Amino acid sequence: MFKKILIANRGEIALRVINTCKDMGIGTVSVYSDADEKAIHVLSSDEAVYIGSSEPSESYLNIDKIIKAANDTNSEAIHPGYGFLAENYDFAQRCEKEGIVFIGPGSKAIKDLGDKITSRKIMVEGGVPVTPGLTSTEADAGVMAQEAQKVGYPVLIKATAGGGGKGIRIVNSPDEMEEACASASREALNAFGNGEIYLEKFFINARHIEFQILADTFGNTIHVLERECSIQRRHQKIIEETPSNVLTPELRKEMGAAAVAAAKASGYVNAGTVEFLLDSDNNFYFLEINTRLQVEHPVTEMITGIDLVRQQLEIAAGNKLSLKQEDIIGRGHSIECRIYAEDPANDFFPSPGKIEFLKEPKGPGIRNDCGVYTGFEVPVDYDPIISKLVVHAETREYAIDKMLKALKEYIILGVRSPIDFLIDVLESEPFSKGDVYTNFIETHFSDWEENPDELDIARIAYVVDEMCNRNMKTGLSVTQKVQTPFNTLGNWRL
Amino acid sequence: MFKKILIANRGEIALRVINTCKDMGIGTVSVYSDADEKAIHVLSSDEAVYIGSSEPSESYLNIDKIIKAANDTNSEAIHPGYGFLAENYDFAQRCEKEGIVFIGPGSKAIKDLGDKITSRKIMVEGGVPVTPGLTSTEADAGVMAQEAQKVGYPVLIKATAGGGGKGIRIVNSPDEMEEACASASREALNAFGNGEIYLEKFFINARHIEFQILADTFGNTIHVLERECSIQRRHQKIIEETPSNVLTPELRKEMGAAAVAAAKASGYVNAGTVEFLLDSDNNFYFLEINTRLQVEHPVTEMITGIDLVRQQLEIAAGNKLSLKQEDIIGRGHSIECRIYAEDPANDFFPSPGKIEFLKEPKGPGIRNDCGVYTGFEVPVDYDPIISKLVVHAETREYAIDKMLKALKEYIILGVRSPIDFLIDVLESEPFSKGDVYTNFIETHFSDWEENPDELDIARIAYVVDEMCNRNMKTGLSVTQKVQTPFNTLGNWRL
Amino acid sequence: MEYKLTIQENTLPVEIDSTDENKVTAKIEDREYDLKYSLISENELHLMVNGKSVNVYVSKNSSGKTIMLEGKTYQIEDADNVSKGPKKRKGVDGPTTVTPHMPAVVIAVSVKEGDRVEKGQGVVVVSAMKMETTLTAPYTGVVTGVNVAENDKVMPGEILVDIEEVKAEEVSELEN
């Protein structure tokens, strides 16, 4: 096993990897930018290397600086987390050249699968069903419109690169096509450095169901059950769960087999996720393979008792997969809610700033992978994720109840969070009935508004706080000065 | 199911029960004494009733006041937690009289099993093997000495009442007998209001292995696997784990069957624990049945995925057990460490006081059932438990690693804690080899001492803190005044 | 004593009298409350309101206090302290100037000086935290100045594009 690895990421996912490394006795090296000098991954790792200013291109996306940090600290391997360089094949290739183990699939698989056109071709050859649409990129909006007529509106304009809901637009009619192509392409260029786009059919009443896979270097490939990720806003998953309430054992077996086939067709190694669309008639279509650890991986860990990061490290170290398909047994039900610094009452607009107060929910069956702490400044420069709140219980119903309790006990002051929105979603009838589709939010919550209902208590609390804290606030205003202690030098005995 | 229940306890176990009630939508009523006005159970429940001064006899042990609180709040049932009135049959009987459901076994079972003599008789009749020794109480130390000669030294002098390591003395030779009987009897009288004692053989190289049982009112009784509780100091468990590394599937089956037999023989209903001694030849002897939820119940929950408090509530509500014996499957390994406010370098002497700073360990597979928070004053009047730190991982080895990581990340300032001691125990070779016996601490750690090794860093930190915090401290000294806000009245607009 | 507190532009008087240590009575309109309270930490209050336990979390900010209770967030202002100046908060009619909600980078500018713009028309696209937002014209008018270019870093309050409003009748004139 590795003696020391570098984590080329930040915040909660860097901490997630560090946690398993600590369990395994593997040394950890963080990298950080100006904005992250006090970030949780810097505080939690054994070593930390400053790699530049806050712009991602100058730090977390800067391959040279990260490789240098790895070499300077004698790190044997690099874990990319998700986002940033996680699915950048140049980076994986560079690691291979430098003799540093990239904890993820080989650069070729990343390149093939990262390009949605190529991956669609590979799957077709591998006998995996794919969604109707183009199998080549297209720059001309006119041609896009023609193809849209063929497969029928609505359609999706999709960037061939990247993921995470960026560079994607729904197009319902020909007149929207030009602007959609332009902005999708621009967003993709900005996010992934590649503006190429293509078109595929958009299924309105479809579910997004993905399978976790694990593949070692000896050709052993298994799936670790499914995740239901239909609840999305702006094509960004916000609630994930497992098991899916619509998968029969048969369908699970069939889709699982397809997931393994997809992995093998692309020569996949390490942990990955095969995404499928499941339409209202239970036909499933391959969407893509995410060649990284997913944000939502914890729900799989909760029901299977498997540490997926440990599996990643074992595989990357060249060890044989210790798990067989028959060892994978789901128990109970798990749900994850993504807690971002964002304003649900204002189109989920990011709400960066200082965490004035943080109180995490606790208790049996509750896990909160949190990347911030009281006093930390959520940087404007990066994805505003605060934490992944995960619960596990005997049944879906119990899991929903536990998540509601956890959300109500989750206190975040200083930045806005979607907690009240998520509570309303989890309490809604369609969610409890399991009628979750990718258009769930648009259908049921497009006109959601804040609904504060304890106005009297809130006002009374304001006054009581005034009574209790006046002095305290004065006291604390003093502490503001303390950020740099040199105003106290006068007190020193020299 | 109940609409509302009262929890006749405090701190972490009251919170544990409240957590499941919230999951189940059951209203909760706390009771509290002067010392507990700001205790976590008061903050966490829907309602809270003040029941008197800090002496247990005036509050948590006062049956009349607790019954009144239950009636005044229309609580349908009472959960006693552990300790206090949990195994007091007068209380259970009183609940029965008042038409309040006691969440636990019937008063008769509590009475029979609470008296170790009676329970030994019941088990003998039920065909459950018991330890050699007296089957009647004895006041005369001389007679005790004679019996000791029969079974052979060392012997245990045990209070017939109570548990929790109180009223127990080891006697190695006749000359220790008189003093041991006197102090055991006195301690028992003080703790349980009953000074009766008896004698049984003490096994030096024995393991303490207990089985969790669940029994409903329809006569369905199952066991929920074992817990290894051998690591004890002063007859107080401090580390518990499951599964036990010495139980073969056959022995587990045999002891599990004996546990179920013991429960049936005593007409047991609800959750309970059958304690066995396992000697070095793998012979097992019935010790006692704890007629309550155990402090160490979480390790069982971690490997089985079952919420034992939910089971207690379902059974108490008269529902049929939904679990069958074949549904009970352990997965992975779980360890619990008890974190008390105590000084391991000073014979584990209690160290009450104000929690100046608390930082709980976090991360996948870590659960900390914690009864205190930063700023809370650990009362001198009650057992000084701070929390139960529990981990779960794929194997015992991984679980030990995870517990070590968790302990090192657990920060408690203001009171002394046994964290450094526990780290040394978990890192010791005999523990990692699983050579755990009830005399483990005496054998390997009787002469344990603090071993601070980062003296330079600590000293440097002292100075850096001085540099950073001088102003801050000034600021905070102000806040001391704030405990009562009335010194700020002058600022008010009247 | 009495406070005038505003939540979502609704101001109500709150009458509070301390009856005993850590006890107060409160009156809001005709609703009366008996409270016992304790300060748990600088940001945490525990209230017993008519026998029910409530945990409230408070933080101060420039415009008042943010309070969280039972999963919901309340922004409360002291009406006596609220500046009488023009509020910079988003009105229901949307922004009145072309300025980002938060520190951002300009991705694209779709207009140039002299262009006529319709109310709601996108004029600048900014990106913050890797998310794009389109800033729209607050009213129909003519662009009198473009103050930014692509990749510029911009701050809230900074006017990215100056637009001179054109009244309805003028619009019709323009069209003739």
Place this chain on the structure above:
Amino acid sequence: MEYKLTIQENTLPVEIDSTDENKVTAKIEDREYDLKYSLISENELHLMVNGKSVNVYVSKNSSGKTIMLEGKTYQIEDADNVSKGPKKRKGVDGPTTVTPHMPAVVIAVSVKEGDRVEKGQGVVVVSAMKMETTLTAPYTGVVTGVNVAENDKVMPGEILVDIEEVKAEEVSELEN
């Protein structure tokens, strides 16, 4: 600047010089350290010591500071501040008076005035947090006063039993 800091009765000088903002060099005896530090919260410091990351947790108390790092606890005193008066801390030879370590209740008193007691002999049993402890005679001698009875509440520092020490030779006399 220089501090003299005591841990477990071992006092060492610590030389600290600030080289840059949030950077210092430290010298203890012949050992030198380069540090970068940041204040995470009132009680939390993050140090980078020769490139390694260390989290340190600090709280002030009457006799100095308690510091936790990597699971271990350090009680540190500033030697220049330590009162030169007689320390009331436990010495290695055990207590020098019959007094509880913490607030407690007297369970039993096993001696009366005039009794002769051996060093280490149990004289009072107290109970705190439901746990019994026996307080022993600090030295061989004669009981000159019993200041408590059963069920009395007692505090640390309170002398429960007065014992007049008897020197070895006197002991032998007594025995003859």
